[in-house]
Amino acid sequence: MVGERVERRLRAILAADVVGYSRLTGVDEEGTHFRLKEHLRVLVDPSIAEHRGRVVKNTGDGVLVEFGSVVDALRCALNVQRGMTERNKNLPPDERIEFRIGINVGDIILDSGDIFGDGVNVAARLEGLAEPGGICLSDDAQRQLRGKLDIAFEDAGEHRLKNIP
DSSP: OTTOOOEEEEEEEEEEEETTHHHHHHHOHHHHHHHHHHHIIIIIHHHHHHTTOEEEEEOSSEEEEEESOHHHHHHHHHHHHHHHHHHHTTSOGGGOOOEEEEEEEEEEEEETTEEESHHHHHHHHHHHHSOTTOEEEOHHHHHHHTTTSSOOOOOOOOOOOTTOO
16 A cells, blocks of 8 residues: 555565575485475574574575574574584585575565565575575675674675666
């Protein structure tokens, strides 16, 4: 409805998905599904809860999460990526479930428990730029993190994101 006010929030948004999920399911559909569910249950979901995140939705092979703090979002992402490295260490590379993670800070629209807007769209596009097992941060997210964590960032330069002005 025109003129209807929407609820907005400034949030850190984490978007993650499994690299090569279609290939993995093509080889072993049920096994991949059950292994992903186990990674989510044992590692991802507890890490999100520990860092005060809220799972907005699962997207089949991924997850969309909002955090009140970009520090919490990055700590969660680091915990997940380090945990997945450990969980994958004895598997052949073509059997590993690896996540790509994008993190953005932005103004979002909250509607019926879901989140929308450029802040979400940018996080999803950044996830696509991340290397397998990696984390890609927006400039805004990185700026908010400056001096807060003892971690080095690699500047990947400016990127044009599909359908993002």
